[in-house]
Amino acid sequence: MLVSNRVRNLHPYVPGEQPADRDYVKLNANENPYPPSPEVARSLADFITASPEKMGLYPDPDSNALCSAIASMLNRTGGVLCRCSADINGVISPAPQDKIGFEITPDMIYAGNGSDEVLSFAFYAFFDPSRPFVTARFTYSFYPVYAGFYDLPMDAVPLNSDWSLDTDEMIRRASKNHGGMIFANPNAPTGLSLSREQIRRMLLQTDSNDIFIVDEAYADFGGESCIPLLAEFKNLVIVRTFSKSLCAAGQRLGYLVASPELVKVVTSVKNSVNHFPIDVLTQVAGAAACRNPAYYADCAKKVCASRDSFQDFLTASGFSVVPSSTNFIFARHPKISGERLYKSVKNEGILIRHFNTPGIEQFVRISVGTPQQMSLLKDALEKILREEA
Numbered sequence: 484m485l486v487s488n489r490v491r492n493l494h495p496y497v498p499g500e501q502p503a504d505r506d507y508v509k510l511n512a513n514e515n516p517y518p519p520s521p522e523v524a525r526s527l528a529d530f531i532t533a534s535p536e537k538m539g540l541y542p543d544p545d546s547n548a549l550c551s552a553i554a555s556m557l558n559r560t561g562g563v564l565c566r567c568s569a570d571i572n573g574v575i576s577p578a579p580q581d582k583i584g585f586e587i588t589p590d591m592i593y594a595g596n597g598s599d600e601v602l603s604f605a606f607y608a609f610f611d612p613s614r615p616f617v618t619a620r621f622t623y624s625f626y627p628v629y630a631g632f633y634d635l636p637m638d639a640v641p642l643n644s645d646w647s648l649d650t651d652e653m654i655r656r657a658s659k660n661h662g663g664m665i666f667a668n669p670n671a672p673t674g675l676s677l678s679r680e681q682i683r684r685m686l687l688q689t690d691s692n693d694i695f696i697v698d699e700a701y702a703d704f705g706g707e708s709c710i711p712l713l714a715e716f717k718n719l720v721i722v723r724t725f726s727k728s729l730c731a732a733g734q735r736l737g738y739l740v741a742s743p744e745l746v747k748v749v750t751s752v753k754n755s756v757n758h759f760p761i762d763v764l765t766q767v768a769g770a771a772a773c774r775n776p777a778y779y780a781d782c783a784k785k786v787c788a789s790r791d792s793f794q795d796f797l798t799a800s801g802f803s804v805v806p807s808s809t810n811f812i813f814a815r816h817p818k819i820s821g822e823r824l825y826k827s828v829k830n831e832g833i834l835i836r837h838f839n840t841p842g843i844e845q846f847v848r849i850s851v852g853t854p855q856q857m858s859l860l861k862d863a864l865e866k867i868l869r870e871e872a
């Protein structure tokens with residue numbers, strides 16, 4: 484027996500394709516089309532020039548400077564970049580509805596090697612093999628992968644017919660299972676979001692000993708962050724990432740926000756697997772990004788503007804579009820299958836995402852790129868619709 488029985492039960496996650504055969508316009512992995520703030524490159528160059536010897540030393544295992552920078556960014560932005568505004572001096576502040584109302588302290592932040600790794604440690608830390616955790620039938624497709632990896636039973640609740648989460652049924656099952664809860668808000672791949680008040684009502688009906696994880700990978704592009712609810716609910720864990728709104732998918736940096744007690748638990752899981760998940764350069768670059776939220780707020784606003792005008796184009800062209808609070812659009816055409824759309828668009832040199840999953844196979848998921856990229860996609864879709872007519 485060369486491999487363990489456990490390995491036979493793995494169902495690895497399949498990410499959006501990253502082909503090397505052709506220079507595709509890449510709108511299939513919800514990456515940010517804009518580069519990181521110039522201050523990020525500057526901070527890396529300065530670091531390597533001023534302290535090259537630090538490249539030979541282990542990094543801070545707990546990324547303390549980075550966690551302070553993340554906390555301070557959240558305090559300044561409220562966790563929803565697209566609604567932030569900057570004054571004439573470039574000082575940024577959240578929209579009134581996004582004000583957190585208390586201070587996020589660095590001991591409430593745990594940072595890891597991409598939010599995928601943070602989620603993995605959170606699954607290990609908070610879910611239990613003897614009690615099913617509750618999630619939705621369609622939400623981030625990595626959750627079932629972790630359930631398999633850690634041998635955790637999963638109770639996935641079907642979505643409502645309008646693709647929203649069936650929060651009543653999720654709460655009903657969570658109150659029965661006592662195994663915790665996880666979903667993305669805004670959700671993926673639908674792009675729909677629940678309001679903070681809707682999630683607050685879910686939390687009020689949840690046993691305070693059951694963990695409640697909200698994955699806010701897309702919250703900077705719309706919807707409402709649950710960060711303000713941390714004051715009220717000690718069982719709430721919020722997972723966020725630098726990959727989407729902070730233009731850093733290549734860097735691998737994610738974090739969670741929770742009570743200091745829960746942060747300590749995840750840290751002890753981390754210290755049982757890999758003491759140093761975040762390399763020294765990513766700690767420097769991540770902190771530099773956090774010092775420059777006005778730049779990223781500008782990127783998020785541009786992405787949201789492109790999203791809204793592209794949704795209008797799709798609707799006018801006969802697509803049904805699920806209204807998005809994210810940097811992607813989930814849409815289907817009444818006459819052209821999702822797979823056919825994906826293939827025809829790929830022929831035109833553009834990658835979008837098609838999920839071969841029963842229930843959503845009619846859809847495509849389009850990541851929002853620059854105005855130039857969206858205009859190429861618009862031309863391609865117009866051509867395809869003409870040919871199909």
Ligand SMILES: *Cc1c(COP(=O)(O)O)cnc(C)c1O
Binds near residue numbers: 598726735736737
């Ligand atoms: C992209 C995404 C992640 C993963 O982000 P990384 O930080 O790049 O690992 C997590 N959750 C959701 C819902 C996502 O869409």
